[in-house]
Amino acid sequence: MLNRPYLLLTLAPLIWAGNTIAGKLAAPEVSPMILTLMRWAIACSVLLPFAIPSIKREWRTIRVHLPLLFVYGAMGFTAFNLLLYAALNHTSAINVSIVQAAIPMIILLLNLVFFRQRIFILQLLGVVLAFLGVAITATKGDIINTISQGINQGDTLMLIACVLYAAYSIILRFKPHISWMSFIFVLAVCALMVAIPFALYESQHGGFLHINGRSVLILVYIAIFPSIVAQLCYAKGVELIGASRAGFAINLIPIFGAMLSVIILGEAFRWYHGIGLLLVLCGIAFSEGISRWTEKNQ
Numbered sequence: 001m002l003n004r005p006y007l008l009l010t011l012a013p014l015i016w017a018g019n020t021i022a023g024k025l026a027a028p029e030v031s032p033m034i035l036t037l038m039r040w041a042i043a044c045s046v047l048l049p050f051a052i053p054s055i056k057r058e059w060r061t062i063r064v065h066l067p068l069l070f071v072y073g074a075m076g077f078t079a080f081n082l083l084l085y086a087a088l089n090h091t092s093a094i095n096v097s098i099v100q101a102a103i104p105m106i107i108l109l110l111n112l113v114f115f116r117q118r119i120f121i122l123q124l125l126g127v128v129l130a131f132l133g134v135a136i137t138a139t140k141g142d143i144i145n146t147i148s149q150g151i152n153q154g155d156t157l158m159l160i161a162c163v164l165y166a167a168y169s170i171i172l173r174f175k176p177h178i179s180w181m182s183f184i185f186v187l188a189v190c191a192l193m194v195a196i197p198f199a200l201y202e203s204q205h206g207g208f209l210h211i212n213g214r215s216v217l218i219l220v221y222i223a224i225f226p227s228i229v230a231q232l233c234y235a236k237g238v239e240l241i242g243a244s245r246a247g248f249a250i251n252l253i254p255i256f257g258a259m260l261s262v263i264i265l266g267e268a269f270r271w272y273h274g275i276g277l278l279l280v281l282c283g284i285a286f287s288e289g290i291s292r293w294t295e296k297n298q
Contacts, residue, residue, distance in 0.1 A: 005240035008233040009249040015230035017097065017256035021264050022218050022226075023085045024093040029215035031207040032085035035222070036078060037199035038209070040192040042223035044185070051185035058178045062186055065176040069183075072175075073190025076168035082198065083161035091154025092267050097257025098137045099158040101280040104250065105130040106166035108287060114170065126286030133279030134159070141272035180235045188227065251284050 026035055055062065062069065087096055105127045111117035135143055138155035175183070199207070209215070234249060254277060261267040 003240070005237045008240075009237035010252065012230045012234040012237065013249050013252035014256050015225045015233070017253050017260055019081075019222060019226035020084065020088070020093050020096050020100070020257050021260045022222050023088045024096075024261075024265055026085070026215065026218045026222070027089050028210075029212070029218065030209045031202055032082055032089065033195065033198040033202035034207050034209050035085050035219075036082045037192065037195040038219050039081065039222045039227060040077065040188050040195055042219060043188045043227040044192055046224060046228060047181070047185045047188060051181050054179045054182040055185065058182050061176050061178055062182060065178075066186075068171075068174060068176070069186050070190045070193075071171070072168060073187040074194045075164050077187050077191035078194040078198075080161050080165045080168070082195070083157050083164070087154040087157040087161065089154065090157070091152050093261040093265055094258050094267050094269065094273050095137055095152075095155055096158050097254045097261065098273065098276050098280060099134050099155055100162060100257070101251070101254035101277070101284070102130050102134045102159075103162050103166050103169070104284055105287065106162055107169050110166055110170050123287045126283040128283070129286065130280045130283030133276040133281075133283065135276075136272050136279065137276030139272075140270070141275070180231070184228070184231055251281065254280065 023035070030038065084096065084100075108117075108119065108123060108127060112119050138151050138159075139145075178186075237249065258269065258273065258277060262269050
């Protein structure tokens with residue numbers, strides 16, 4: 001299995017899509033900030049024995065880059081997931097999955113703004129299509145009426161989460177040269193540290209954690225599979241076939257998310273979900289097609 005890149009790169013987005021489903025199932029059992037804290041506490045405990053050798057070996061490099069690694073953990077691991085889980089208290093898992101699909105387009109725009117990365121007309125068209133798809137999904141197909149009434153709180157939170165994750169993604173170019181295990185473990189520890197004050201605040205203002213079989217299973221899934229297993233699958237897949245060819249995997253997340261929302265949660269797949277998802281995927285296809293053409297002709 002570890003030498004089958006396309007299987008690994010299909011499992012990773014399937015597991016990540018499952019994070020959204022698990023977050024929706026967790027909503028009545030555990031509040032968002034406490035869920036985020038528990039996720040990284042369990043993940044750190046599981047990773048610790050495996051990470052110790054690489055942490056010892058690479059500690060000098062890690063220590064020098066701790067401020068940057070802390071920012072990575074805070075943005076990509078804590079803030080994104082906290083906002084995602086909070087969003088699921090106010091909107092459907094299908095909506096969250098489709099809005100999440102806009103991340104590649106936001107990355108494109110942030111690279112243009114902060115790093116002056118060249119953007120082509122078709123890529124710009126892809127951005128417009130993707131955001132139109134998100135807008136149609138978030139407004140349930142009634143953009144004009146929603147402008148006057150305001151967008152659903154959950155969709156707004158998810159858009160903010162996507163911007164933060166896109167920002168995290170573009171600053172990964174400054175990632176220190178350390179092993180995957182060290183990187184994930186240090187970020188998980190930083191994420192845990194950031195989550196503690198939020199969880200303490202939430203516990204004093206209506207936060208809750210119901211310990212039962214369902215909540216335990218959800219916590220174990222979220223802590224082990226999206227946090228560790230999916231990361232390992234994706235990292236190994238990229239190692240086997242390269243980052244450019246592995247990029248398709250990220251685009252499978254909204255598709256799997258929508259499918260699992262219908263199958264597991266019984267959510268209704270409306271016409272605006274279909275149009276929104278189609279527009280987002282077309283936008284990504286436009287953008288990535290041009291990006292690959294540019295790479296081949298450089």
